[in-house]
Amino acid sequence: MMSASGMAGDGPLFLIDYLLRFVRVALLLAIWRTLFAGRRAVGGMPLTTVLTYTLIGEVFAEPMAGFTTMADAFWDGTITARFLRPMSLFGQFAAEAGGLWTVNFALFSAPLLACAPLLGVRALPASPAAAALFLMSLALAIVVGLAIDYISGAIAIGMELSPWIVDRSRRAVGGLLSGAIIPFALMPWGVGRALAWNPFAALASAPLQIYVGKGDPVRLMALQVAWAALLWPIAMRAWMKLRERMVSYGG
């Protein structure tokens, strides 16, 4: 509720982001239809699968991106107040992010899912088992995403960078590296096979492949667990070492 108030309390202008997301997914769906004209399948993925992949990728875009409000907290100085609260810093950001994601899911993602038939997209998972595994994989994706977000914050502190530099760079390449926009199977030159091993792939590509019934769920989720096990100790050590160096002016 607090996250929703912060997002929507200043007026209806947050709706512009919903407009952007809707237009972007409509454009992507149109592009896929253009690309697949006359082709039954590419990289083992028929058009219907790719359309489902794209739509579900947008529905769950925020938890799959793994961004919290940490950059905002650095910028406006409220990060200092968070250290005074009797709660885990990571827990605070995770809770706020969860709140925002829930509100945006209710206001945008759920209506988008409901509009799937109008967009000519089959939104159902490949099977009931795929649906259950997708939820587990999504939870793992959120765990990995939060670790990446905290490591990014630590990098910004350690290198004395503006929080927006790391934030913007992640947003710029995260979509491509995670497979959220283009499935790895559709990338040329074996790029997708190589990208499947990067930590961002655990955010979107893994759960989406499970949802559409492509890829081995056991292998994909094992990779997610491995990345979570590797990245969380790094995130915690980095913050333990670097938090004393944090400087925040506020404004």
Next chain:
Amino acid sequence: MNTLTRLCRLWALYARMDLHWVTRDTKTFVTWSISDTLLNFGGLLGMMLLAQRFGGIGPWSQAQVLFLLSYSAVCGGVMEMFCGFNVAYISRRIGRGQLDHILAQPQPIWMALATEGFCPFTGSAVILPGVLLMAWAVSRLGLRQGPGWYGALALNIAASTVVALSFQFIWGSLAFWAPRAAEEINSASSRLLRQLRPYPLEGLAPALKGALLGLLPVGFLGWAPCRALLGMDSRPTSIWVTPLAAVGFGLIATAVFRKGLAHYGRTGSQRYLAHGHRT
């Protein structure tokens, strides 16, 4: 003083200041440049990979897609170079009460906005790769065009930039009426333009295509001018469509901004504080 002379002197001044920043804080310059490059080219990589895998996108060949992407990158670079320091994000200046800094200066508002954002060195991180990409695309296309074509290219790039800037000013002027709520509206509108401009619009429903040329003019930031320049739109007037759109959007932006400025003249800013922070 002659207006043109004054403009040139102001551009030279701001270019020197930009160079000073680059050389005084090189680490920040390098990190921002890398970030800007990733931001502007990250979105293009996806389309390049798709064009490579599928041998083009619809009626666009690989080389034509490359030209489209380079065109949008160059337009982004021109915006970075001439509209930096929140000129393109005018809602921030208005919402934070920083418009008073401009109003207090002994020069017209348009002159201040036309020059304060000039940052050729920090903007080079985006425009230089875009120009190189365009040169590569032109060579792959085997275009052997004369000065007239390059003049049309420059005109359309300038027109696309004007369309984008006008769109930013139209939305950013909302900050005159809602300074706190609309302070960051240009971040959202800029994100919209940047993410959508490299997409070809073939295959879209007519209503959506019309919306992307009218309400959200991303079609004029790449698709429409590139179709004209590459001869994909054979109408002889197609080369003038984007410049005409620039005139139209520019007039609308001017009208909205003036209206907002008149409102600002009555209300002023409640958010500006002398020590530089804001409420």
